[in-house]
Amino acid sequence: MKGYVCIPDTGVMGKYFYAMTKGYFFIDEFGTNSLNIEKQGTTSHFVYCAIGISEENIDHAREMRDLISTKYFQGRTIKSSSVGNNKKGFEKRLQVIEELLKLNFYIFTLVVDKSKIDSVGLKEKESILQILPANIYSKALQ
Incomplete structure (x- = not known):
């Protein structure tokens, strides 16, 4: 997705100023769609x-x-799921992160505790799946 990135810059006396510049956003999600967190696998x-x-x-x-x-x-798609959940996999993840730290990028996250959702309207899977992406998009594009 292409939009405008809000880039922070430390100004006078440590105050932050923001400049808008064209940029790209790469968005991913994690978690199951079900709001029934008691269900195994959710x-x-x-x-x-x-x-x-x-x-x-x-x-x-x-x-x-x-x-x-x-x-x-080995030239394949970069996927964390293809890295083992052991010491060797952990070390590989750290090496990849060290490589990524050479880039200039910004991270925007939205974490929702599904146990805190109490609105009847948000109990519908379709509603929450429409609201959450819209929220991250609007925050990222501010």
Whole structure:
């Protein structure tokens, strides 16, 4: 998704100022759709995460993606689920994070504790799946 990234910049006396620049957002989610958290296999939280990269940094980000894919994933799609949940997998994740820290990007997250949802209207799966992405999009594009 393409939009405007709000970039923080420390100004006079530590005050933050924000500048709008064109950028790209890469959004993913984690969690099960069911609000019945007592059901086995259902997550207690729903997480949306957006990575914002300014237009001037997008080519470098794509180069870094290709490098990480080649170096750590044999040229395949970068997926955390393809990394083991053991010490070796943990070390691999740390190496990938170290590579990513060379990029200039912003992270926007929205974490919803599904046990706190008490509105009858939000108990409908379709409602919550429409509201949550709209919330992260609006926050990311501010």
